[in-house]
Amino acid sequence: MSGTLKGGPPVEHIVEMLNIRKEFPGVVANDDVTLQVRSGEIHALLGENGAGKTTLMRILFGLYRPDGGTIRIRGREVRIADPNAANGLGIGMVHQHFQLVHNFTVTENIILGNEGSFVPDLAGAARKIGALSKRYGLNIDVNARIEDVSVGMQQRVEILKMLYRDAELLIFDEPTSMLTPQEIAELMGIMKNLVREGKSIILITHKLREIQAVADRCTVIRRGKRIGTVDVKETSQQEMASMMVGREVSFKVLKKPASPGEVVLEVENLSVLGSRKHRALKDFSLQVRSGEIVGLAGVEGNGQAELVEALTGLKRPLSGTMALRGRRLNPLSRRERIELGIAHIPEDRQKHGLVLEFSLGENMILKNYYRPPFSRRGFLRFDRIREHGERIIGLFDVRSGRGVDSPAGDLSGGNQQKAIVGREMDGDPDLLIAVQPTRGLDVGAIEYIHRRLVEQRDRGKAVLLVSLELDEIFNLSDRIVVVSGGEVMDVVNVEETDEDEVGLMMAGVRREGGR
Amino acid sequence: MKRRDDILVTSLLAVLLGLVAGALLMAAIGGDPLEGYTFLIKGGLMNIERIGNTLATAANLTLTGLSVAFAFRTGLFNIGAAGQMLAGGLCSTAVALLVSAPRPLLLALTILAGFLGGALWGFLPGYLKARFNVHEVVATIMMNWIAYWTVYYIVPARLKGAYLETESALIPAAASLKTRWLDALFEGSYINLGILIAIVSVLAVHILLKRTTLGFELQAVGYNRHAAESAGIRVERDMVLSMMIAGGLAGLAGVSFYTGYASNMQIGVLPSQGFDGIAVALLGATEPLGVFASALFFGVLHSGKGFMNAMTEIPPEISDTIIATIIYFTATSVLIGRLWRGWRRKNAKRRAKASPEGEGA
Known part of the structure; x- marks a missing residue:
């Protein structure tokens, strides 16, 4: 098995991690995981959040010591004590942050x-x-x-x-999470250049489409165990997804054509100041009708955050109006808007969505604790709060150690998100503003949340989806509003456009014959 | 439930380590630790009169501890309990000296004035924090000195007694928290109605935090103001309110101290109970009932140290050192908690290894 870099047996491995085991108190993060990377290939490491990808790479990079197994670099067994040792062996890591x-x-x-x-x-x-x-x-x-x-x-x-x-070996940890579609395409090109010049790459990701685009082989791990290594050319995204999740998954959200009704949200000529005292949103107009999902597509930091803050009442607009079913929102407080029927799935679930120290049950009443049936004359009614929490976690399949009594901070990201989605959809809001509703979630949870958003639409409610993931925008939206530099570039029906066109508009290029 | 146990163990462990450190110190200066502790505890609990004194000391500490703990629970660090206590004490002393009314009404007014005085002293830092993002630690420390100098001015100018320039007139019996039945019960100790104010406040804060929508809201703001704001809670108003309640509790400590424990108000003293309240709150894990327990413990140390000094060669400062050490260990409770969990895990592993069915050898 000992190959050298040049010449030698036909299959040579630059890195071999054999039967790696790593335990943390209470969890086996890696259980007999084997990863063999050939020199000159792009090897994808695929797994859901918490599957053990990061642990495995931290072992390779010398940040963790394995409890069992061996590591070989170019056929020679090595001990990697710290990141400097890893660098010395020719291993480099491109961190996510x-x-x-x-x-x-x-x-x-x-x-x-x-x-x-x-x-x-x-x-x-x-x-x-x-x-x-x-x-x-x-x-x-x-x-x-x-x-x-x-x-x-x-x-x-x-x-x-x-x-x-x-x-010689570059590890890319979720490299595309911050990039625009164009930048992603360029990165893919760079990665191909790198292997052409003799480098090897490990690509950590849960995005199947990127694997399909650049990787040669793919090792899938699930719950700390290696499920298998496949040749990417001969494997469909479907198959890889099933390996990753352990069951069949569907990517395409099944949905009937939308039957939009009257206008629920009407935004007219809205201008909002951004955090750097510039006009982050300029004369922005938008309509969302009942029974439709409107996707707001744009690169991060092009005014989406300010629009959401203005709509939910966290920020006062400079000028322009917002109305829900004809009722002007501008003078209303945040709570009044919530009571009027605006629900909001925030982008940062831990910062804006949940009080991590509170129990799950308490988090489920964060917006309506003061109303009956959850309180009476200023006192909380714990039986009603418990019932309410249990109903939501049942409906939305939120899994936690001790049900409604678990502290919200103990839940996995996916379950935290499902809890928030559950809370926000409860009470049937007229308008649901979903910002990056599936950020950082794995395929199973994404599928679930997408289905719920479409259900909301089918019940005749209005949904405004703000997402940086074009896949998500295209999968869910009926109409797409493209924003760039705080201005509406165009509004397009999803059937009449494609990702390239929207991607270009996101970069600020107006469509031929557009407005 | 498990978390609760851990907190309790952490606090008890801090106490134990503090006592061990105190014992080492006593031994180091040539004293007998066992003898020292015997007299320390005897001094606090030996007879009914001393128990009364311990309770009277604990009453003040409970209220300042409660003030700090309440602020903590709502995300604020109240270093200003001393100043709030002075402000409350000043207001209640003024009512006690200047208002004449039947005793029950007068007492009620004294207590109310003390609460409001403290609340006012909490309001300013709370408002500055909510409105201008001024850190409450800075603001409350400055309020301490404002209270100090306000007392310095007002007591000689308006409330001074017949002879001394540096203290107020004696609180008349009708306005004092000292009562005959408590005096009789505890054989003439310092105990006064302050202990009842403390117990009622402990229960009230417990209920407020655990059972009411207001407590829910204030704690949500304390843990995560962004999430609270997103959920439509008026974060700024709640911060001010939290500081006012915390200040009011410390103000009640002022009532209990100046119109009960002491019999008048002296100028030029920033009451140490304000700062001890931080220790009481920490050791009590910011739980109202825990605060009461830890105030009782500190009460024993405070009221027993004189007796220990009288009966042995050990200086009373040892008792203060023990308190300081305990604070130190509670403040590093994260570390202690980790040690405790590590020890438990190790034990579990050893047991697993000892039994033949344990993880394969």
């Missing part, structure tokens, strides 16, 4: 921690980085400051950092 100093230049960031001498040779380093950038098609300005470049560029700096340290 970039680790860059914002007011440093690209070059300064790359040589950080690797300066060589007390007075670093910046010009020499910049030349070397420039050459690397050219060789791998990264197209980066080595003298730009990090704060001035896009998220996609920042990621390339992370990649360059690894290349500068002569990494």
Whole structure:
């Protein structure tokens, strides 16, 4: 089995993790997991959240010590004590959250921690980085400051950092979660360049479509166990998804054509100030009718957050009007809007959705604790609160250790989200504003939440979906509003457009003959 | 339930470690720890009079502890219990000295004035925090000194007694929290109606936090103001309200201390009970009933230390050192909790290994 990098047996592995076992108190995170990465391939590591992908990679990167099993690099058995040792073995990690100093230049960031001498040779380093950038098609300005470049560029700096340290194996941890569709396509190209130049890549993801696009082989793990390794060319997304989840899943949400009714939400010429005192939303207009899902597509930070804050009453608009079924929302408080029938699935479920220290049952009454039947003369009625919580967790399949008594913070992300969705849909709101309702969730939970959103639509309610995932927008929406720079680029029917066109508009390019 | 047990174990462990540290100190200065502790506890609980004194001390500590604990539970750090206590004490002393009314009405007015004075002293930091995001730690500390100097001015100017410039006139018997039946019951100790105010407040805060919509709302704001705001709760109003209730509780400590435990108000003293309240709240795990228990414990230490000093060579400061050590251990309760859980796990593992069916060898 001992292969060397050049020449040797036909199948050579750059990394072999054999029968790895890792236990944490109460959980076996990795149970006899084997991962073999051939040199020069893109190997995807697929699994739901909490399946053990990250643990396995942290072992490889020297952040955890395995309880059992062996690791071989180029056929030689090694012990990886810490990330420096991993770097020394040619392993580099592109983290999900970039680790860059914002007011440093690209070059300064790359040589950080690797300066060589007390007075670093910046010009020499910049030349070397420039050459690397050219060789791998990264197209980066080595003298730009990090704060001035896009998220996609920042990621390339992370990649360059690894290349500068002569990494042979690059681990990408969920690399596309922050990128626009165009940036994702470019990243895929870069990854292909990297393997063409002899590097090997491990791609950690739960997005099947990306695996299909770039990976050669794919190892699937579920609940800490390896389910199998498949050749991506010969395996459908369906099959990989079933391996990952352990049952059949459907991607396409089955839905009847929408039968929209009267206008529920009417937004006219709304302008809202953003956090940096600029106009984040400019003369924005939007309609959502009953019985339809309107998807708001856009790259993060193009005014979506401000629109939602204005609608839910967290922020006062500069100008413009908002109305629900003809009733002006502008002067109403947040609570009055909730009582009027606006429900909101917030983007950040732990920050805005739940009080993690409260029990699940208490979280389910966060918006209506003061109303009957949950309280009487200022006192809470625990039996009613319990019934209510149990009904919601039953209806929405929220799983927790001790039912309604579990602290919300003990639940997995998917179950926290299902609880929020359950709370917000309860009481049949006229308008449901769902912001990134499936962010960070696994296939099973996504499928479930999507089905619920469509049900809401079919009951004749209005749904405004704000999502950065084009897949999700296309899967659920009946109409798509594309926003860029705080302005409406266009409103399109989902049947009359495709992802490329919407992707371009998200980047600020107006459609031919558009308005 | 499990979490509750852990908290209790953590607090008891902190007490135990504090006592051990105290014993080491006593031994280090050549005293006999066993003898020292015997007299310390005797000093607090030896006879009915001393028990009464312990309860009287505990009453003040319960109220300041409750003030800090309530603020904690609603996400605020109240360092200003001392100032709120002064403000409450000043208002109640003023009512006691200047108003004449039948005793029940006068007492009610004294208590109410104390609560409102404390609440006013809580309102300002609460408002500054809610409106201008001024950190309440800074604001409450400054309010302590404002209270200190206000008392310094008002007592000599308006409430001064016949002889001394530095203290108020004596509280008349009709307005004092001292009562004949408690005096008789506890054989002439310091005990006064303050202990009843404390017990009623403990129960009231317990019910407020556990059973009412207001308590639910205030705690939601304390744990996660963003989620509370998203759910339509008026976060800013609630912050002010929380600080006012916390301040009011400390104000009641002022009533209990200045019109009950003491018999008048001196100037130039920032009451130490305000800061001890932080320790009481921490050791009581910010639970009202826990606060009461830990106030009783601190009450024993405080009222027993004089007796220990009289009967042994051990200085009374040892008792303060024990309290300080306990605070230290409670403050690092996270660490203690981790030690405790680790020890339990190790034990479970050892037991599993000892039995033949344990994890395969």
